[in-house]
Structure formats: C-alpha cells, structure tokens
Amino acid sequence: MTFPRCDHGMATVENKIFCVGGRKLNSLDDWVHVNETEYYCPESDQWTTLKVSPFDCSQFSLLAHGSKLYITGGGSLREMNKKEGVFIYDCEGKRWERAASLPVPLVDHTACLLKLSAGIVQKLKSEERASSPLPSSSSSYTKKSTLNLFVMD
Numbered sequence: 209m210t211f212p213r214c215d216h217g218m219a220t221v222e223n224k225i226f227c228v229g230g231r232k233l234n235s236l237d238d239w240v241h242v243n244e245t246e247y248y249c250p251e252s253d254q255w256t257t258l259k260v261s262p263f264d265c266s267q268f269s270l271l272a273h274g275s276k277l278y279i280t281g282g283g284s285l286r287e288m289n290k291k292e293g294v295f296i297y298d299c300e301g302k303r304w305e306r307a308a309s310l311p312v313p314l315v316d317h318t319a320c321l322l323k324l325s326a327g328i329v330q331k332l333k334s335e336e337r338a339s340s341p342l343p344s345s346s347s348s349y350t351k352k353s354t355l356n357l358f359v360m361d
Contacts, residue, residue, distance in 0.1 A: 210255050213242040217270025219277055221299045224249055226277055228297070231266040231285060239285050241266060245297065262304045265291050269319040275299045278307075281314035290315040 209227060216230025224247040234240045241264040246257045265282025268291070272278070277297040283290055290313035297304050324332075 209248075210246055210257055211242050211244050215266035216242065217268060217279065219270050219272035221247075221272045221275055221277065223251060224299075226272070226297075226299070228270055228277065228279065229261060229263070229266055229268065229282070241285055258302060259304065261295070261297075262306065263291070263293060263295055265293075267316040269314075269317050271319050271321050273321050278319070280319055281310055281317055283315035289313070 211232070213227070213230030213232050217228045219226050219228075226245065226247045228245045230242045231239050232242050243260045243264055244257055245259065245261050246255050248255050263279070263282065264286055265279075265284055268282030269280045270277060276299065279293075279295040279297070281291055281293070292310040292313040293306055294308040294310060295304055296307045
C-alpha cells in the first residue's frame with residue numbers, strides 16, 4: 209500500500225482491490241484520517257492512488273456492487289462523532305457522490321450484499337405487507353434488533 213492505515217475498508221471491483229479511508233498515526237502520534245483511495249492490481253503488482261475521498265471517516269462499512277463502491281457511516285476523528293452518510297464511488301467514472309443518509313449514525317458496523325432467489329424476495333415482500341407493528345405496553349420491554357434487511361429489485 210502507498211499509505212499505511214488501519215480501520216479502512218477494502219473491496220474488490222473486477223480485477224482490482226480497492227482500499228478506502230482509514231486512519232494512521234502522524235509524526236506527533238495523533239490519529240489522523242487517511243483520505244486517499246487507492247487500488248491494487250494483482251496483474252501488474254502495483255498500487256495506484258485515486259482522488260481524495262469527500263469524507264474523513266474510519267470504521268465505516270464498505271461493499272462493492274457492479275462497478276461501484278458503497279460506504280456507509282463511520283466515525284470522524286476531527287469531529288469526534290458518528291456519521292450517517294452513504295457515499296458511492298463510481299470506479300468507471302472515477303467520482304464520489306453523497307447518495308443518502310442512514311436512519312441513524314453508525315460506526316464500526318458491517319454491511320453486506322446478498323443475492324436472493326425470486327421466491328425468497330416474493331415471500332419477504334408478502335411478509336412485510338402482512339406484518340403490523342407490535343402493540344406498545346409500558347410493562348413490557350421489547351429489544352430492537354440492529355439487523356436490518358432491505359430488499360431491492
């Protein structure tokens with residue numbers, strides 16, 4: 209790697225391994241963000257540095273789909289808070305864009321992409337339509353899961 213880092217994200221798009229963000233210790237032993245994005249090409253055994261990313265986060269979630277990288281959440285060392293941003297890097301167009309916001313800021317989390325069969329997707333959509341919110345009761349405690357499943361076509 210060109211830039212030493214930890215708490216970064218890595219994902220594969222086509223034949224390249226992308227390394228995004230993270231943090232490192234500077235000469236004063238303070239943690240600072242690594243804003244550079246770089247990729248490794250195994251065929252040429254070479255690292256290439258791309259544009260600086262528009263966010264200064266580490267401990268975010270990164271996944272690849274098609275020719276795009278998706279980054280969610282993370283933590284800002286400069287602001288000392290969690291982030292809710294969703295960013296997309298278009299590997300073909302070589303550009304970053306802020307796409308959306310998460311419902312809540314997240315740091316040190318994981319996201320993944322699963323391809324489900326058409327039958328499972330239909331069943332999930334049917335269950336979603338049939339489900340209704342649980343009645344609230346002041347005497348009971350309902351634990352809310354942090355696992356969310358978003359079904360997209």
